[in-house]
Amino acid sequence: MFKKLSMSAVSAAVLVAAAAAAPTSASASVSVESAPLSSARIAAHFDLAKGQMPENVALAPGGTTYVTFAQGRQVAKVSPNGTTRILATLPLPADGGIHTPALGFPLTVGIVRAPDGTLYFLYATGTADLTGVWRLRPGGKPQRIAALPANGLPNGLALDPGTRTLYITDSVLGTVWSVPTTGGTPTAWSTDPELAPAGFLGANGLKIHNGAVWATNLDKGTVVRIPILPDGRAGTVRTEATRLPGIDDFAFTGRGDQLLAALNGPSEVALVQPDGSHSTVLTSADGLQNPTSIALRGDTVYVLSAAYVTAKDPNLILAHLND
Numbered sequence: 001m002f003k004k005l006s007m008s009a010v011s012a013a014v015l016v017a018a019a020a021a022a023p024t025s026a027s028a029s030v031s032v033e034s035a036p037l038s039s040a041r042i043a044a045h046f047d048l049a050k051g052q053m054p055e056n057v058a059l060a061p062g063g064t065t066y067v068t069f070a071q072g073r074q075v076a077k078v079s080p081n082g083t084t085r086i087l088a089t090l091p092l093p094a095d096g097g098i099h100t101p102a103l104g105f106p107l108t109v110g111i112v113r114a115p116d117g118t119l120y121f122l123y124a125t126g127t128a129d130l131t132g133v134w135r136l137r138p139g140g141k142p143q144r145i146a147a148l149p150a151n152g153l154p155n156g157l158a159l160d161p162g163t164r165t166l167y168i169t170d171s172v173l174g175t176v177w178s179v180p181t182t183g184g185t186p187t188a189w190s191t192d193p194e195l196a197p198a199g200f201l202g203a204n205g206l207k208i209h210n211g212a213v214w215a216t217n218l219d220k221g222t223v224v225r226i227p228i229l230p231d232g233r234a235g236t237v238r239t240e241a242t243r244l245p246g247i248d249d250f251a252f253t254g255r256g257d258q259l260l261a262a263l264n265g266p267s268e269v270a271l272v273q274p275d276g277s278h279s280t281v282l283t284s285a286d287g288l289q290n291p292t293s294i295a296l297r298g299d300t301v302y303v304l305s306a307a308y309v310t311a312k313d314p315n316l317i318l319a320h321l322n323d
Contacts (some may be wrong), residue, residue, distance in 0.1 A: 159208070
């Protein structure tokens with residue numbers, strides 16, 4: 001019988017991740033300033049005992065937030081008043097997910113929302129029958145639409161609405177996959193060495209921005225940019241930022257290539273400038289508990305914290321992005 005993974009095991013995995021993501025370059029300057037973000041507050045608390053460790057976030061009109069709960073194997077809807085409703089719980093693998101690469105437990109990870117309200121999300125189990133891209137239509141039931149390698153760890157997810165293409169980072173195989181929103185067989189879109197892990201987990205967060213796929217590498221503490229060529233193939237990878245230990249997900253602020261990055265191990269959010277320099281704008285003093293994901297709606301910043309290591313208060317924090 002499967003025994004639920006203990007919190008200490010989860011914490012150990014993330015501690016390894018934080019250690020692996022040591023600074024890799026001295027080229028980027030670092031400072032501490034809290035001015036870019038203000039009015040940080042905890043908007044929702046989640047239930048750690050139920051595995052409600054939020055891993056990724058997608059925003060919807062009206063202030064609704066959709067999240068994946070990693071260890072809970074769930075997709076949930078969070079209302080503007082902080083009320084949480086579970087939309088789907090994914091099946092437990094026959095082996096309990098103990099063969100999930102790098103972690104040893106099944107988890108729901110990246111999530112995006114299409115304009116028609118359809119949710120696409122990732123599930124990693126270490127088994128061929130469940131690992132892959134899943135779809136949840138409004139009022140429907142979750143359905144896997146694309147299988148991904150069981151020996152990988154699908155993690156970040158992004159949607160290009162223009163081509164209706166989903167892009168997926170694989171943190172173990174060091175790959176960016178692509179697959180149409182209709183499903184089917186994924187394509188290994190990029191296997192550049194900059195995506196590979198360096199001890200634990202590689203390619204992680206993922207966004208489409210200005211004609212390119214942007215991805216983080218947790219182990220290397222980097223952000224890379226991969227142009228989408230006119231024929232849809234991957235262009236030459238370029239490293240845009242370094243020295244971001246424990247970087248997980250990120251989001252662009254709407255000011256060119258400026259972005260906000262969740263630094264999981266240090267429990268910080270960094271503001272990264274287009275030249276690669278960065279400053280710390282949120283810390284544990286603001287309520288961060290191993291942040292995993294960031295999204296923006298106008299000048300409101302949404303930050304999810306999973307409390308993988310702190311094991312105290314998984315939450316959703318809102319902050320204001322100042323001019």
